Amino acid sequence: MSKKYYLTTPIYYPSDNLHIGHTYCTVAADCIKRYKELQGYDVFFTTGSDEHGQKIEEKANELGVSPKEYVDKIVDSIKALWKELDIDYDAFIRSTDPQHEKNVQELFQKLYDKGEIYKDEYEGYYCTPCESFWTEAQLLEGHNCPDCGRETHLQKEESYFFKLSKYGDKLLKYYEDHPEFIEPDSRKHEMVNNFLKEGLDDLSVTRSSFDWGVKVPFDDKHVVYVWIDALSCYLTAIGYGTDEEQFNKYWPADVHLVGKEIIRFHTIIWPALLMALDLPLPEKIFGHGWILFDNDKMSKSKGNVVYPEPIIKLYGVDALKYFLLREFSFGSDGSFNKEKFMNRLNSDLANDLGNLVSRSIAMIEKYNDGYVPEATEKTEFDEDLINVAVSTAQKVDIAMEHFQFSVALEEIWKFVRRCNKYIDETTPWILAKDEANKAKLDTVLYNLAESLRIISILVNPFIVKTSKVIRKSIRVKGEINWEDASKWGLLEAGTKVKLKNVLFPRLKVDEEIEKLNAETEELVKKRNAEKAKWAKKPIVVEEEKKEETSGKEEITIDDFDKLEIKVALVESVEDHPKADRLYLLNLKLGDEKRTIVSNIKDVYTKEELTGRKILVLTNLKPAKFRGIESKGMLLGAEDKDGNFSLATVYEDLPDGSVIS
Numbered sequence: 001m002s003k004k005y006y007l008t009t010p011i012y013y014p015s016d017n018l019h020i021g022h023t024y025c026t027v028a029a030d031c032i033k034r035y036k037e038l039q040g041y042d043v044f045f046t047t048g049s050d051e052h053g054q055k056i057e058e059k060a061n062e063l064g065v066s067p068k069e070y071v072d073k074i075v076d077s078i079k080a081l082w083k084e085l086d087i088d089y090d091a092f093i094r095s096t097d098p099q100h101e102k103n104v105q106e107l108f109q110k111l112y113d114k115g116e117i118y119k120d121e122y123e124g125y126y127c128t129p130c131e132s133f134w135t136e137a138q139l140l141e142g143h144n145c146p147d148c149g150r151e152t153h154l155q156k157e158e159s160y161f162f163k164l165s166k167y168g169d170k171l172l173k174y175y176e177d178h179p180e181f182i183e184p185d186s187r188k189h190e191m192v193n194n195f196l197k198e199g200l201d202d203l204s205v206t207r208s209s210f211d212w213g214v215k216v217p218f219d220d221k222h223v224v225y226v227w228i229d230a231l232s233c234y235l236t237a238i239g240y241g242t243d244e245e246q247f248n249k250y251w252p253a254d255v256h257l258v259g260k261e262i263i264r265f266h267t268i269i270w271p272a273l274l275m276a277l278d279l280p281l282p283e284k285i286f287g288h289g290w291i292l293f294d295n296d297k298m299s300k301s302k303g304n305v306v307y308p309e310p311i312i313k314l315y316g317v318d319a320l321k322y323f324l325l326r327e328f329s330f331g332s333d334g335s336f337n338k339e340k341f342m343n344r345l346n347s348d349l350a351n352d353l354g355n356l357v358s359r360s361i362a363m364i365e366k367y368n369d370g371y372v373p374e375a376t377e378k379t380e381f382d383e384d385l386i387n388v389a390v391s392t393a394q395k396v397d398i399a400m401e402h403f404q405f406s407v408a409l410e411e412i413w414k415f416v417r418r419c420n421k422y423i424d425e426t427t428p429w430i431l432a433k434d435e436a437n438k439a440k441l442d443t444v445l446y447n448l449a450e451s452l453r454i455i456s457i458l459v460n461p462f463i464v465k466t467s468k469v470i471r472k473s474i475r476v477k478g479e480i481n482w483e484d485a486s487k488w489g490l491l492e493a494g495t496k497v498k499l500k501n502v503l504f505p506r507l508k509v510d511e512e513i514e515k516l517n518a519e520t521e522e523l524v525k526k527r528n529a530e531k532a533k534w535a536k537k538p539i540v541v542e543e544e545k546k547e548e549t550s551g552k553e554e555i556t557i558d559d560f561d562k563l564e565i566k567v568a569l570v571e572s573v574e575d576h577p578k579a580d581r582l583y584l585l586n587l588k589l590g591d592e593k594r595t596i597v598s599n600i601k602d603v604y605t606k607e608e609l610t611g612r613k614i615l616v617l618t619n620l621k622p623a624k625f626r627g628i629e630s631k632g633m634l635l636g637a638e639d640k641d642g643n644f645s646l647a648t649v650y651e652d653l654p655d656g657s658v659i660s
Helices: 020-038 054-063 067-084 098-113 164-177 185-196 226-231 244-250 260-276 308-315 317-327 338-368 382-400 405-426 435-458 464-473 482-486 509-534 542-549 557-561
Strands: 004-012 042-049 091-094 117-127 132-134 153-162 214-216 219-224 255-259 285-288 291-293 334-336 565-575 583-589 592-598 613-617 623-625 628-630 636-638 644-646
Touching: 004 020, 004 244, 020 042, 020 255, 020 285, 020 291, 020 308, 020 317, 042 067, 054 067, 067 091, 067 308, 098 117, 098 214, 098 219, 098 226, 153 219, 153 260, 164 185, 164 260, 185 260, 226 260, 255 260, 260 285, 308 317, 308 509, 317 338, 317 405, 317 464, 334 338, 338 405, 338 435, 338 464, 338 509, 382 405, 382 435, 382 482, 405 435, 435 464, 435 482, 592 628
Parallel strands: 004 042, 004 255, 042 091, 255 285, 291 334
Antiparallel strands: 117 132, 117 153, 214 219, 565 583, 565 613, 583 592, 623 628, 636 644
C-alpha cells in the first residue's frame, strides 16, 4: 500500500478579484501533489472557500442578492480558474456545505461540553475586512488595522470565547519538540516572540452582530466565527463526520500551505483547537511570502493587479506556472513585473529548454531519418553528461523536501544547460560530414534523446503540459515514474521522434507587454459587465462612494493652532522587530530626535526614505505599536486610486522648521 500524503491550501475568502498572488499557493500545492504522486504517494489535496462572515453579508446586500447567491457566483469563477490552471485538487470544500455546517456545530458543542468555550462580553477595535479584533496597543496610527492598514471601529458585543490562553505553554513545548512544525524558521520566531512569549488571550469565536454564518447549536443569536468554521474545513474535506475510514487514513495533514498573513491563525489558533479536540496536529505549516507588483502589494485600487487569465491565454499555463515557481523563493516575498516575466520566458523556456528540444529532435530527423539510434561509441563528453543526468533527481528531492521550488528548478535547468553545452562540445553537424564518425554521431543523438526523457520526468510536477509534449515527441511509452529519472539508458533505440511545434517561441518584450495590457483591460471590462448582469442593485463605483463621504466637519483657526507640524529629516529607517508591515523612522527635528512607527512599507523602500525631508505632526499624543513608542504622525496624501505620497515643503527648509 502506498504511503498517504495530505496537503491543503488555505480555505480562501471568495474574492471576485483573483490575481496571480492568489493563485501562487494553489499552483505550489498542485506541484507538490504531482511530485509526491510520481514518488508513489497516495496524495489528497484540499482547497476551498471560506464563505461566511460580515464582509460577505455586506457585499451581498450592496448587490441586492443573498449571501449564498453571491458566493455561488464567485466559487464558480474560482473553480473555472483552477480548471484553466490545470489544478488537480481532490476536494473543493465550501464552508456553506451542509455537512460542513453540521460538523462545525458538533465541534462547537464538543468544545463547549469540555469546558473549552465560555460566554462573556468582548470589546475591542474591529477590522471588518480582516474580520479581526485588536487591542489599542496593537493598532497602527489612527486606530488602523496592523494587518491591512484600514480603519477599525470600536465594537462591543456578547461573545463565546475559546480558552486559548491555556495553550501558550503547550504550543511552545510542541514547537520545541517538533522543530519542523513551522517553516520557514522566520515565521516560527515571529510566532514565539510576538505572541506566545507575551502570553495569549482567550479568543472570541462567535459573533452576534451579523447573521450570515453557522448558528451556535444551543444559542441561535450567535454564529460561529471563522476560526472554528473555516479551519475545520480541513477535517470535513477528508470525511470527518461522514467517512471515518478516509478521515483516519489522511489525517493528520502532512502540510498546510498558507500565506504569511494568516500564519498566526494556523500555527497558534488551529493547533490549540486540535489539542482541545484531542486530534493530532498537522506535520507542518508552511508560511509562504507574497507576490508584489514592482515591490508594491497588488491592489485593485492601485490598478497594479496582474491576472492569470490573460497570461494563460497569450503564453500558456506552463509559462505562468514556471515563472511563479522559478522566479520567487517560496518562503519570501517576490516582485512581479511584466518585463521580468517575458525575459524569464525567453531565457529559460525558449532559449534553454525549447531550443534543446527543437535542436535535438531536428538533428535526429536530419541525421537518422527521425529514429533514435543506438549508442555504440562513446565521446569524451558523455560521462559528465550522464553523471549530471542521473544525479539531478536527488538534488530536486532535497530542495522539494522544504518546498524550495526555485532551487529544484535551477537544478533541473543546470542539466538542461549541460545538454545544450554537450551539443556545442560534440558538434553533431561536423560529425555528420564524415561517415567514419557515424558511431559517435549516433551516440550523441541517443544521449540527447535519453536526456529529453529524463528532463520530461523532472519537469513534470512543475510544467506538466510541456512534459507531455516532450514525451510524445520522443514516443516514451508507459506511466511516468520518478525513479526512472535517476536511471540512464531506458529509452529504446529505434524510437521514432517528431516535434510538431516550437515549445516556447521567443517574445518581443515591448510588443508582448502591450498585448498583455490590452488583454487585461478586456478581462476587467468583461468581469464588470458580468457582475452588473447578476447584481440586483446598481453597482456603485467605489471612488464615487468615497467622494460622497469624504467631507469632514469645518474647523476654526483656533483648532488649527492646536496642531504643531514640523519639517523632519529622515536619518535612518529600520524594520519593526515585531511587525512585518511597519517601519521605524528615526527623525531629526533641529536639536530634537524622535522615532515614529509607520505603515508605509508597501509604498517606500528604506533607501527612498533615508535623507528625505518630510512633514510631521509632532504634538500628537505618543502611542505604542507592537511594544515600540511612536512620537508623532507622518503627513501625506492619497488619491482616489490609492497612490500615496508623503508631504514635504517646496523650499529646502532646515529640519525642525515649524509649518504655520
